[in-house]
Amino acid sequence: MSQKTMTKEEYLNKVKEIDTTSEAPKQLEDTDFLTVAKERRSVRQYDPDFKIDKREIRELLETAALAPSSSNLQSWRFLVIEDQAEKERLLPIANNQQQIVDASVVIAVLGDREAYKNADRIYSQIAEKGNMPEDIKDMYVNSIFDNYGSFPKERLAKIAHIDGGIAAMQLMLAAKAKGYDTVPMGGYDEAQFIEAFNVPENYETVMLLSLGKGTKAGFQKTRLPIDDILQWNRFE
Amino acid sequence: MSQKTMTKEEYLNKVKEIDTTSEAPKQLEDTDFLTVAKERRSVRQYDPDFKIDKREIRELLETAALAPSSSNLQSWRFLVIEDQAEKERLLPIANNQQQIVDASVVIAVLGDREAYKNADRIYSQIAEKGNMPEDIKDMYVNSIFDNYGSFPKERLAKIAHIDGGIAAMQLMLAAKAKGYDTVPMGGYDEAQFIEAFNVPENYETVMLLSLGKGTKAGFQKTRLPIDDILQWNRFE
Numbered sequence: 296m297s298q299k300t301m302t303k304e305e306y307l308n309k310v311k312e313i314d315t316t317s318e319a320p321k322q323l324e325d326t327d328f329l330t331v332a333k334e335r336r337s338v339r340q341y342d343p344d345f346k347i348d349k350r351e352i353r354e355l356l357e358t359a360a361l362a363p364s365s366s367n368l369q370s371w372r373f374l375v376i377e378d379q380a381e382k383e384r385l386l387p388i389a390n391n392q393q394q395i396v397d398a399s400v401v402i403a404v405l406g407d408r409e410a411y412k413n414a415d416r417i418y419s420q421i422a423e424k425g426n427m428p429e430d431i432k433d434m435y436v437n438s439i440f441d442n443y444g445s446f447p448k449e450r451l452a453k454i455a456h457i458d459g460g461i462a463a464m465q466l467m468l469a470a471k472a473k474g475y476d477t478v479p480m481g482g483y484d485e486a487q488f489i490e491a492f493n494v495p496e497n498y499e500t501v502m503l504l505s506l507g508k509g510t511k512a513g514f515q516k517t518r519l520p521i522d523d524i525l526q527w528n529r530f531e
Numbered sequence: 532m533s534q535k536t537m538t539k540e541e542y543l544n545k546v547k548e549i550d551t552t553s554e555a556p557k558q559l560e561d562t563d564f565l566t567v568a569k570e571r572r573s574v575r576q577y578d579p580d581f582k583i584d585k586r587e588i589r590e591l592l593e594t595a596a597l598a599p600s601s602s603n604l605q606s607w608r609f610l611v612i613e614d615q616a617e618k619e620r621l622l623p624i625a626n627n628q629q630q631i632v633d634a635s636v637v638i639a640v641l642g643d644r645e646a647y648k649n650a651d652r653i654y655s656q657i658a659e660k661g662n663m664p665e666d667i668k669d670m671y672v673n674s675i676f677d678n679y680g681s682f683p684k685e686r687l688a689k690i691a692h693i694d695g696g697i698a699a700m701q702l703m704l705a706a707k708a709k710g711y712d713t714v715p716m717g718g719y720d721e722a723q724f725i726e727a728f729n730v731p732e733n734y735e736t737v738m739l740l741s742l743g744k745g746t747k748a749g750f751q752k753t754r755l756p757i758d759d760i761l762q763w764n765r766f767e
Contacts, residue, residue, distance in 0.1 A: 299670045306674040309667070316662060328567045328708040329594065332701060337599050349763075357757050358565065362700055363573050365717050369755055374762045381764045413755065420753040426550060434535045438542040453692055454717065457737055460696025461715075464598055465568060468704070472564040479697075481601050481690065493766035501693055517656040519605055519649065521593050526610045527585075528617045530729035 304390040307482045311339045311393070320509040326472040335467060336516070338476035338509035341397040345508035347475065349377075352400060352506075355473065359466035364458040366439055367417060370410035371455075371462040372498060374403040381492075388491060389483035389503060398507030399475075403492070404463045406455025406499040411443035452499050459501030466504065476509030540626040543718045547575045547629070556745040562708040571703060572752070574712035574745035577633040581744035583711065585613075588636060588742070591709065595702035600694040602675055603653060606646035607691075607698040608734060610639040617728075624727060625719035625739060634743030635711075639728070640699045642691025642735040647679035688735050695737030702740065712745030 301309060321334050356373055364370060376382055377400045386395050395401055414436045422432040443451065467477045480503040488500060537545060557570050592609055600606060612618055613636045625631045650672045658668040679687065703713045716739040724736060 298673060300673040300677050301670055303674075303678060306671065306678070309671070326564050328562050328564045328704055331564045332594055332597055332705065335597075335599075353757055353761070356761060357754075358568055360754050360757065360760065361568055361571075361752055363571075363703070363715055367750075367753070369760065372760050372762070374764075374766070376764055378764050417753065417755065421750065424751060424753065426552060426750055426753075431545070434537055435542065435545070437536040438539075441536050442539060442542070452689075456689055456692040457696040457699075457717075460693040461700040463693075464697040464700035465704075467599070468564055468701075469568065479599055481693075491765075495766060514603075514657060514662055515660060516597055517603070517653065517660060517662075518593075518596050519653065521589050521596065524596065524605065524608050525589070525592055526608070528610075528612055528614050529727075530610070530731060 303482065307390045307392055316512050316514060318512050320476050320512045322474055323471070331468050331472050333516075335471040336476075336513040337478040338511065338513045339392070339394050339478055340509060340511040341394055341399070341476070341505065341507040342510050343397040345399055347399040347507065351473070355466060355469045355506075358469040359462045362461045362465045364461065365454045366411070366414075366443075368410040368414065368439070368443075369417070370406045370408075370458045372405040372407050374405060374492060374494070376401040376403065376492075384491060385488070388487045389480060392480065392482065394478060394505040395503075398505035400506050402466070402504045402506055403488070403494075404459045404466075404501040404504060405494065406452075406459040406501055407497055408448065408451035408455055408499060409497045410455070411439055414439040455499040456501055459499070463502060463504060470506055475506055478505050478513070480504065539718065543626045543628055550747075550750050552748050552750060554748050556712050556748045558710055559707070567704050567708050569752075571707040572712075572749040573714040574747065574749045575628070575630050575714055576745060576747040577630055577635070577712070577741065577743040578746050579633040581635055583635040583743065587709070591702060591705045591742075594705040595698045598697045598701045600697065601690045602647070602650075602679075604646040604650065604675070604679075605653070606642045606644075606694045608641040608643050610641060610728060610730070612637040612639065612728075620727060621724070624723045625716060628716065628718065630714055630741040631739075634741035636742050638702070638740045638742055639724070640695045640702075640737040640740060641730065642688075642695040642737055643733055644684065644687035644691055644735060645733045646691070647675055650675040691735040692737055695735070699738060699740060706742055711742055714741050714749070716740065
């Protein structure tokens with residue numbers, strides 16, 4: 296095997312050229328869960344003239360936020376970058392990946408390490424629905440403060456990364472079911488992004504996600520055989 | 532508000548008693564994506580006599596593994612605990628949450644920090660499908676080794692947590708679409724779990740997930756208003 300390598304920027308952008316897929320993303324008539332899961336692909340080429348309205352973006356995020364989270368604390372936070380000038384500002388921070396400026400919006404999935412501070416609000420909603428007695432709700436909220444409040448920063452960050460991944464998956468599926476395409480991106484400079492977009496100090500970055508109308512389907516799915524990533528009962 | 536609190540074990544188990552939901556989990560006739568996303572709930576009470584066969588569990592994990600991942604390296608790994616004796620062994624490590632032993636299986640979602648070492652295998656599959664020229668594939672694989680091989684452990688762990696969250700969401704939806712229920716759990720002793728189940732040193736723990744036939748639906752969804760977790764363009 297040749298020892299030639301590419302820079303990170305080349306490597307992140309090359310993927311678009313080398314993917315020899317030629318068809319456009321499939322528009323689903325059937326939005327059965329399994330069809331959506333099978334047909335969703337990571338799309339890197341978008342119609343730059345296609346805009347999604349804010350109401351629809353909010354609906355997609357509401358669907359994403361129906362996902363489960365650690366103690367239902369919903370640590371996910373979303374920064375939706377729709378202004379073209381802001382997308383242009385993000386472009387070099389994200390290794391000049393063209394989908395940053397071509398897709399309708401970039402959604403930064405973030406996670407709040409201090410999400411537990413909303414515990415009273417969240418559990419009061421449950422109590423008000425009649426699904427939890429008030430006195431138990433108070434004990435529960437106190438326990439969440441005790442527990443999460445004593446977690447080291449690394450553990451709160453881990454929870455934010457997992458919750459953020461969970462919400463991102465539901466968001467990508469929701470987008471596909473509505474006829475849109477997405478690609479999750481980890482290839483950006485996190486420190487520069489945090490500074491450039493004033494991301495609050497207590498937030499974790501999880502991923503960037505382009506959302507729009509794709510023009511090229513992206514790679515067919517290839518996956519490792521399931522038995523290579525699956526173990527029964529315990530490791531030897 | 533009272534200052535009474537609960538121990539972690541009480542707090543994790545109390546949730547079952549205090550949830551005043553009385554109906555059984557909804558069996559979906561319509562498995563449209565949006566219906567599945569809305570109707571999936573975290574279920575903590577299971578029929579202990581109900582078993583799911585291995586073939587079906589493998590299919591659910593195959594669907595989960597269709598999710599996207601960092602550079603398609605599929606860092607997720609699954610340990611499926613189905614033996615009753617192994618579930619009993621896990622019970623005290625997971626704060627005696629009854630769903631550990633009552634649900635058909637517990638799936639430990641894990642993540643391999645060394646998943647990038649499979650890059651040649653994964654990208655060779657893509658090249659063999661004719662979707663990437665061989666010489667480019669080599670350069671691509673070399674670049675992945677350079678990049679991921681130079682990441683500090685914390686960054687590889689973060690990727691494993693996010694990829695694991697992504698796969699877990701798709702798994703939970705796939706289960707619901709097939710008529711099963713799940714609950715993701717972070718309330719377990721990670722160090723004890725790793726030791727008791729011989730989890731490889733290069734694996735991250737992401738979550739435990741009970742999978743089975745639920746007998747009680749679990750909490751109705753309550754969520755923060757979307758505009759409280761959503762920001763447009765940049766933070767002030």
